[in-house]
Amino acid sequence: xxxxxxxxxxxxxxxxxxxLAITGATVYxxxxxxxxxxxxVIANGKxxxxxxxxxxxxxxxxxxxxxxxxTAGLVExxxxxGLVEIDLEGSANDGRFGPAPTEIHAAFRTTDAYDARSVAxxxxxxxxxxSAITGPRGGLVAGQAAWVSLADDASSSAPIxxxxxxxxAVGRGAVANGSRGQAIERLRELLDDVDAYxxxxxxxxxxxxxxxxxxxxxxxALIPVxxxxxxxxxxxxxxxxxxxxxxxxxxxxxxxxxxxxxEAWRVARELAAAKIGVILDPTDNLPxxxxxxxxxxxxxxxxxxxxxxxxxSTIGAPANARxxxxxxxxxxANGLPWATALDAITHAPSSLFGVPDRGxxxxxxxxxxxxWSGDPLExxxxxxxxxVAGVVQSLVTHQTRLRDRYRTLAPVGGRAP
Amino acid sequence: MPPRxxxxxxxxxxxxxxxxxxxxxxxxxxxxxxKTAKAEPPKVEVEExxxxxxxxxxxxxxxxxxxxxxxLANPAAQPxxxxxxxxxxxxxxxxxxxxxxxxxxxxxxxxxxxDVVVPAAAMLVDGTGKVITPGLIDAHSHLGVYAAPDxxxxxxxxxxxxxxxxQAKAQYGYWPQDPQIxxxxxxxxxxALILPGSGNLIGxxxxxxVMRPGRTSDEVAFPGAPATIKMACGENPKxxxxxxxxxxxxxxxxxxxRAVFGEARTYLxxxxxxxxxxxxxxxxxxxxxxxxxxxxxxxxxxxxxxxxEPLAVDLKLATLARVLRGEVLVQIHCYKASxxxxxxxxxxxxxFKIRSFHHALEAYKIRDLIVKRGIAINTWSDWWGFKQxxxxxxxxxxxxxTEQGGRATIHSDSAIHIQRLNQDxxxxxxxxxxxxxxxxxxxxxxxxxxxxxxxxxxDDVTGTLEVGKRADVAVWSGSPFSVYSRxxxxxxxxxxxxxxxxxxxxxxxxxxxxxxxRGRP
Numbered sequence: 001x002x003x004x005x006x007x008x009x010x011x012x013x014x015x016x017x018x019x020l021a022i023t024g025a026t027v028y029x030x031x032x033x034x035x036x037x038x039x040x041v042i043a044n045g046k047x048x049x050x051x052x053x054x055x056x057x058x059x060x061x062x063x064x065x066x067x068x069x070x071t072a073g074l075v076e077x078x079x080x081x082g083l084v085e086i087d088l089e090g091s092a093n094d095g096r097f098g099p100a101p102t103e104i105h106a107a108f109r110t111t112d113a114y115d116a117r118s119v120a121x122x123x124x125x126x127x128x129x130x131s132a133i134t135g136p137r138g139g140l141v142a143g144q145a146a147w148v149s150l151a152d153d154a155s156s157s158a159p160i161x162x163x164x165x166x167x168x169a170v171g172r173g174a175v176a177n178g179s180r181g182q183a184i185e186r187l188r189e190l191l192d193d194v195d196a197y198x199x200x201x202x203x204x205x206x207x208x209x210x211x212x213x214x215x216x217x218x219x220x221a222l223i224p225v226x227x228x229x230x231x232x233x234x235x236x237x238x239x240x241x242x243x244x245x246x247x248x249x250x251x252x253x254x255x256x257x258x259x260x261x262x263e264a265w266r267v268a269r270e271l272a273a274a275k276i277g278v279i280l281d282p283t284d285n286l287p288x289x290x291x292x293x294x295x296x297x298x299x300x301x302x303x304x305x306x307x308x309x310x311x312x313s314t315i316g317a318p319a320n321a322r323x324x325x326x327x328x329x330x331x332x333a334n335g336l337p338w339a340t341a342l343d344a345i346t347h348a349p350s351s352l353f354g355v356p357d358r359g360x361x362x363x364x365x366x367x368x369x370x371x372w373s374g375d376p377l378e379x380x381x382x383x384x385x386x387x388v389a390g391v392v393q394s395l396v397t398h399q400t401r402l403r404d405r406y407r408t409l410a411p412v413g414g415r416a417p
Numbered sequence: 418m419p420p421r422x423x424x425x426x427x428x429x430x431x432x433x434x435x436x437x438x439x440x441x442x443x444x445x446x447x448x449x450x451x452k453t454a455k456a457e458p459p460k461v462e463v464e465e466x467x468x469x470x471x472x473x474x475x476x477x478x479x480x481x482x483x484x485x486x487x488x489l490a491n492p493a494a495q496p497x498x499x500x501x502x503x504x505x506x507x508x509x510x511x512x513x514x515x516x517x518x519x520x521x522x523x524x525x526x527x528x529x530x531x532d533v534v535v536p537a538a539a540m541l542v543d544g545t546g547k548v549i550t551p552g553l554i555d556a557h558s559h560l561g562v563y564a565a566p567d568x569x570x571x572x573x574x575x576x577x578x579x580x581x582x583x584q585a586k587a588q589y590g591y592w593p594q595d596p597q598i599x600x601x602x603x604x605x606x607x608x609a610l611i612l613p614g615s616g617n618l619i620g621x622x623x624x625x626x627v628m629r630p631g632r633t634s635d636e637v638a639f640p641g642a643p644a645t646i647k648m649a650c651g652e653n654p655k656x657x658x659x660x661x662x663x664x665x666x667x668x669x670x671x672x673x674x675r676a677v678f679g680e681a682r683t684y685l686x687x688x689x690x691x692x693x694x695x696x697x698x699x700x701x702x703x704x705x706x707x708x709x710x711x712x713x714x715x716x717x718x719x720x721x722x723x724x725x726e727p728l729a730v731d732l733k734l735a736t737l738a739r740v741l742r743g744e745v746l747v748q749i750h751c752y753k754a755s756x757x758x759x760x761x762x763x764x765x766x767x768x769f770k771i772r773s774f775h776h777a778l779e780a781y782k783i784r785d786l787i788v789k790r791g792i793a794i795n796t797w798s799d800w801w802g803f804k805q806x807x808x809x810x811x812x813x814x815x816x817x818x819t820e821q822g823g824r825a826t827i828h829s830d831s832a833i834h835i836q837r838l839n840q841d842x843x844x845x846x847x848x849x850x851x852x853x854x855x856x857x858x859x860x861x862x863x864x865x866x867x868x869x870x871x872x873x874x875x876d877d878v879t880g881t882l883e884v885g886k887r888a889d890v891a892v893w894s895g896s897p898f899s900v901y902s903r904x905x906x907x908x909x910x911x912x913x914x915x916x917x918x919x920x921x922x923x924x925x926x927x928x929x930x931x932x933x934x935r936g937r938p
Binding site: 086290318326333377382399402409 | 781785804817837900901930
């Protein structure tokens with residue numbers, strides 16, 4: 001162990017946690033790089049070293065990893081954690097818009113509404129999910145998603161990236177009149193208007209601009225999207241919508257990621273050529289949408305084989321974020337290679353959204369680490385230790401507290417719990 | 418009432434018309450062919466059924482269900498023997514290197530390879546490395562009544578025109594070509610309870626199905642299954658009716674339950690009074706006829722008494738009267754401990770038994786009270802938080818209820834989750850064990866087999882692997898509690914409903930609708 005590392009370890013402040021070493025574990029440094037009997041050294045919130053035969057730094061807190069599997073913390077690539085507390089309660093919803101009075105909400109920033117104390121966050125974390133891309137939904141452009149850490153303290157609940165993507169949708173529900181064609185038309189018009197605004201802000205300020213379909217702050221927020229600096233996540237299911245989005249991305253040189261993508265397997269080659277990734281739920285196999293009824297159990301497998309970056313997500317209710325590892329396992333049962341499935345819930349979101357220090361256990365990466373009792377995709381496996389930014393996390397949740405309170409029942413008429 | 422011949426009825430006319438139409442088209446074809454190949458329309462023996470309206474009052478009784486023996490007999494089923502497999506019976510016993518023989522729709526032999534004689538005619542399936550379980554049963558599904566595609570036209574699961582629609586039946590709305598059915602079958606499911614939705618306090622009767630596609634609902638009705646009825650409390654009915662005349666609160670809901678069962682009791686008493694009066698009248702008529710025959714030949718002499726005035730039939734109350742008579746298994750959607758307890762109080766006051774609670778996310782809080790009453794719960798592994806009454810759901814719910822001695826099931830309430838009930842049971846098992854609850858794999862298997870069979874009232878014929886039980890079987894590629902395992906072979910009533918080597922059978926809707934080309938991109 002180098003002197004430098006020892007010094008780093010000594011300098012690690014209390015707030016960032018002690019130097020930690022997980023020893024003797026099966027470690028996936030990358031989803032496709034499996035190290036047996038390996039050690040992970042963590043200090044100052046970062047991965048200091050990963051490898052076989054490493055010397056544990058003096059004074060490090062050691063976690064016995066024998067018989068355990070260690071991976072990067074899981075990343076939920078599409079959720080509303082911290083924005084929607086109770087799905088069916090309007091008053092507990094801070095991130096859902098409809099198509100009226102406008103379908104464009106680009107200026108909405110998740111960080112303005114995000115509740116880092118959501119009851120759902122510890123539950124996701126106890127399931128090994130250490131960060132999430134959370135954002136609004138609804139309308140044509142729902143607003144800006146944030147990449148948030150799910151650490152159990154306010155200071156690190158500040159977003160890892162405040163605007164990690166702009167969330168949009170095409171398809172029938174995106175615009176008020178409900179035509180899929182009109183959603184594409186409005187998106188084209190919106191991008192035209194952003195371009196017009198960007199080129200002639202002065203005219204706009206003098207009220208000398210033609211009518212633009214979005215408000216000033218929405219136009220502003222979309223400039224980095226138009227310039228390819230912020231990825232545009234487009235929820236699309238039908239092959240026709242997917243083809244339209246691929247064409248739009250190519251014309252405008254946008255960085256696009258597809259979300260949903262029920263029929264994405266039908267355009268796998270085109271998506272791969274356009275370097276467009278897909279965030280999907282591999283259980284989504286019902287022919288519910290007449291325009292997107294060609295659904296398959298092996299959507300993820302076909303996409304990955306074609307070279308498309310696939311992230312696996314619940315694309316849904318924040319309460320279920322912890323189930324992404326099961327979803328990844330289901331994709332494996334349908335032909336996705338195991339390493340690609342682990343990638344889909346760890347590193348794929350990092351590569352899609354340009355947050356390079358997450359989703360891997362490599363020197364210098366953020367120390368979001370999970371010690372599992374076994375194969376992380378398997379149902380009987382538990383997250384035994386969850387580390388976020390180098391700090392071992394509490395796994396106490398609303399649910400564990402309820403479980404403990406009612407583990408034994410008081411006799412009826414006895415003291416209330 | 419046996420079928421009875423009539424000289425005239427509408428069914429006959431319709432059938433004759435159908436024969437004429439068929440002749441018109443096939444006759445043309447025949448003419449274009451050679452004279453020797455003249456096609457004769459098939460002779461159709463028209464079946465007529467007639468029920469004497471004077472015999473009794475319509476009581477919303479189930480269509481005469483096929484008897485239980487039908488559940489256990491399928492003469493068309495070829496004998497099948499699956500050998501060298503691990504057999505999890507859901508009776509507490511697991512057989513390593515076992516063989517199961519299915520013939521005529523029932524399980525005819527079961528045991529270690531060496532002990533089982535395989536009939537010569539049996540189709541042999543190599544079960545090496547595989548695990549055989551009873552076919553899975555979902556105690557809560559809306560397949561067929563909320564069919565795919567998700568269109569307004571296919572929403573037939575919630576008759577939200579009044580808070581009590583006990584007269585509605587899921588069977589009336591069941592579409593046996595719902596594309597979701599084949600997907601559930603591929604998940605090892607062989608039977609399910611199809612329920613009306615939970616928008617109403619009393620939504621109507623459930624429909625117990627054999628999980629397989631069909632042409633008519635009668636064709637897929639689970640033979641001999643008892644009637645069930647769906648009730649719901651808590652958030653849903655008040656959300657639906659809050660702005661539509663109520664109930665607007667839980668207070669209103671529970672008052673309305675009590676009121677409607679009060680009406681049902683009055684109706685039941687009137688029914689019974691009418692039955693007695695009519696029986697008496699019939700007896701008098703019969704006696705009068707006897708007397709007349711004795712006294713004189715020719716015209717009757719005894720002055721006839723008028724028949725008692727029939728009761729105006731109310732199918733809603735007639736159905737609830739059947740509930741009060743204990744003829745219907747009561748299934749109640751309820752989440753919170755306080756709501757569960759209130760429904761038990763209502764059942765006690767009204768005089769009916771609750772078979773099971775559905776969802777029941779807070780059952781663990783009052784599991785002592787529920788278990789003591791012999792009520793089962795149907796719940797999820799880890800769903801929670803989607804609404805306020807689901808806020809306190811915990812993954813240990815099924816495990817704690819089981820530890821208490823209660824019957825729990827893992828249900829789906831979802832066309833996605835019904836495809837992986839085994840995985841949900843696996844998750845609930847893992848959560849229970851992590852909490853220190855001692856559970857066997859067999860107990861977890863019962864959550865998705867024997868226990869839902871009991872909830873549906875069909876546990877005497879299915880839900881476990883035992884000789885003499887119905888041939889409802891799933892063959893898994895590995896442990897049913899592994900995320901990587903899949904059902905390779907599914908058999909319902911002795912007939913193969915899914916064979917992974919063949920792939921799923923597309924529904925009518927999917928034919929040449931691209932999705933039907935599943936497996937051929």
